[in-house]
Amino acid sequence: DSGVTQTPKHLITATGQRVTLRCSPRSGDLSVYWYQQSLDQGLQFLIQYYNGEERAKGNILERFSAQQFPDLHSELNLSSLELGDSALYFCASSSTTLDTQYFGPGTRLTVL
């Protein structure tokens, strides 16, 4: 158990819908990262927050957004969902931006 929690574990929804994925980092970790794992793209970095501020952005679609709250949990919002958004979404956390990242169990999103 890495100490990073993600909810929900599974999410099934329809095209065009909007969903929110939640991540709670390990106690004391200030940095949160979001990654997408899909069969065709592999594991890709989406976005990073550090102590509430966006720190780095990767291959994140404009339909996707994220934020980190004062209690340091983070949410990833996915809107206007398409079939191709079906994937495993992982959250990871680290104590600073230079430390090892620890991953949560992931949220499996299925778009029908």
Next chain:
Amino acid sequence: GNSVTQMEGPVTLSEEAFLTINCTYTATGYPSLFWYVQYPGEGLQLLLKATKADDKGSNKGFEATYRKETTSFHLEKGSVQVSDSAVYFCALSDGDGNKLVFGAGTILRVKS
């Protein structure tokens, strides 16, 4: 940009066989290097890491050495077990914010 290349799988071995999974990288600067493991139905777990040239990371019988001259970080284990069956990802930390760049992953199957 920075990238990681792993040997393609699946790799199928008998129990107690020697394991090597090749990983090479392209990067500017001096990234940290990681091996993560993903067991069926689970999230990513850090297996080992190395932060500078000639460092050797080790954990649970697995080893990898950071070779700057060959830009490699090959994973080895002297005697694999059925329980080692999983997907192994090589990764490097990339730039500001320390996001991870992953290889495509290598499936390892160990037969008894």
